[in-house]
Each structure stands twice: as structure tokens, then as C-alpha cells.
Amino acid sequence: MSRGSGALRVRRASRGNRAFSGSQGPQGPKGDTGQIGPSNAYSSFKNGSVSLPSTLGTIAKLSIPAAGNYVINGKVVLHDDVNTAVDVQCKLVAGGDFDQSQTLLTGNTAGFVSDDTAALQVVHQFTAAGEVDLQCNGFGVNADASWIKITAIQVGSLTNSASS
Numbered sequence: 001m002s003r004g005s006g007a008l009r010v011r012r013a014s015r016g017n018r019a020f021s022g023s024q025g026p027q028g029p030k031g032d033t034g035q036i037g038p039s040n041a042y043s044s045f046k047n048g049s050v051s052l053p054s055t056l057g058t059i060a061k062l063s064i065p066a067a068g069n070y071v072i073n074g075k076v077v078l079h080d081d082v083n084t085a086v087d088v089q090c091k092l093v094a095g096g097d098f099d100q101s102q103t104l105l106t107g108n109t110a111g112f113v114s115d116d117t118a119a120l121q122v123v124h125q126f127t128a129a130g131e132v133d134l135q136c137n138g139f140g141v142n143a144d145a146s147w148i149k150i151t152a153i154q155v156g157s158l159t160n161s162a163s164s
Contacts, residue, residue, distance in 0.1 A: 040066075040154040049079075049146045052088065052138025062132040062150040069158035070094070072122050074134050077147040080105035080114040086141035092150070093133045094124035097160075105143060123160045 044062040052059070064070065074092040091100040101118040120134075132150055 034156075040068075041151065042154075043149065043151040045150075046148040047146060049144045050148070052078075052136050052141075052143045052145055054138060054140040056089065056091065056135050056137040058133045058135050059145055060134040060148045060150060062152060064094075064126050064130045064132065064152055066154075067126050067128050068154045069125050069156070070123065070152045070154055071158075072124060072132055072150070072152045074099075074120040074132075074151075075117065075147070075149045076134060076136065076145045077115060077117050078103050078105060078136075079144050079146065081142040081144060084141050086139055086143055088118075088136060088138055088143060090118045090120065090134065090136040090145075092120035092122050093135060094122050094152075095126070095130065097122050097124045105141075123158055125158060 042062060042064060044060065046060050050059045059076075060074075062072075072092065072094055076090060078088050078090075080086060085104065085106045088103045088105060089100065090103070091098050099120040099122045101120060103116045103118050105114045105116060122132075124132075132152060134148060134150055136145055138144075
């Protein structure tokens, strides 16, 4: 082979590696688009006080504008306004998927206010735009919720399995 002909030449490099020289070939075809990453997040909040319904009812919502896989977190501060204990139930609901908590508020008989925080998490695959609901039940006791947050983060893939 003569130099400058554009033909591939192989020569020995240090430590037994082979180095290639010659013209660069044409660029290959563009690859497939990869899966979507955690690029979209949606959040809603309600900082003010909301009276808890006496049956399970929605106290806050988050609209999901597009189909996809979502990891959803919710948080609510619960407050017992009277001297009656109540085991408040809250659920974070996305379609048929949900997480729930039971939070015992003991009333304020000891001269202090009974507060507690419930944190909830659920994963869901939306096939179209949808909604996430935070629902609570105060069982007829004068209790309220505040500092409510719901956040949904869209992820490329989602796996949800029972723990062993």
C-alpha cells in the first residue's frame, strides 16, 4: 500500500494494541429515541386550614396533564380541634392505585394541641390526562388539615412489586 491512498493501515502500538489510521467513514443512521426520563413534575398545595369531612372525601387535588408513569407523594398536617380523640384516615388516590394512613389524634385535653403529619406515596400509570386526590375522613370529630402538598414526578419506566 502506498501512503495517502486512503486505504486502512494497521500498525502495532505500545503494549500490543493495534492502532488504525485512514479516512473516517460516513456517519451511521440516527438511533431510536430513548425512554423519557424524570423530566416533568407537577405539584399542588393548600396551606390554609380545611375541615375534615365526616366520611372519606377529597380535600385536595392535583391535575395530571398527560399520560405517563408517575411517582406521587402527598403530605398533610392533621389537627384535632377538640378534646375528642379521632383516628383520622387519609388516602392518596390515583386511578385504582392508592396509599392510606391512619393517624391517631388524641385531642387537646392536656393543654396542648394534637397535631400529626401523614405522608403518603403511590405510583400510577396514567393512560390519559387524569387526577390525583387526597382524601381524608375525620369521622365527625372537629378536626382539620393544613399544609397539604401533592407532587407527581413523571418517570420513563415504572415497576411496582410487593416487598418480600
